Amino acid sequence: MSSFAALSHCPRSRAYYDKKRVEGKTHRQAIAALSRQRLNVLWACIRAKTPYQTKQPSSAELALCELA
Structure with a gap:
């Protein structure tokens, strides 16, 4: 549940999640x-x-967030 909440409230967590998705992870x-x-x-x-x-x-993490 912590990870789900972090996705919507923490830009760093969102960037990490998006990076993993770009890597092909489900x-x-x-x-x-x-x-x-x-x-x-x-x-x-x-x-x-x-x-x-x-x-x-x-700035790299923010750029990754903007791509998603």
Whole structure:
């Protein structure tokens, strides 16, 4: 459910999902990849004992979003 919410609210997540779709992944495969990526970020935050800091999406990520 987190990945579905991230698709509509987080440009970086949308860009990652779109990148996976362009690579030829199915919707389910792309969502699974996004979920794994989000889990890896969460684990890194827990391991480093630091809060999650959002970053502005790069111009490449924004361009990828505009193509979709």
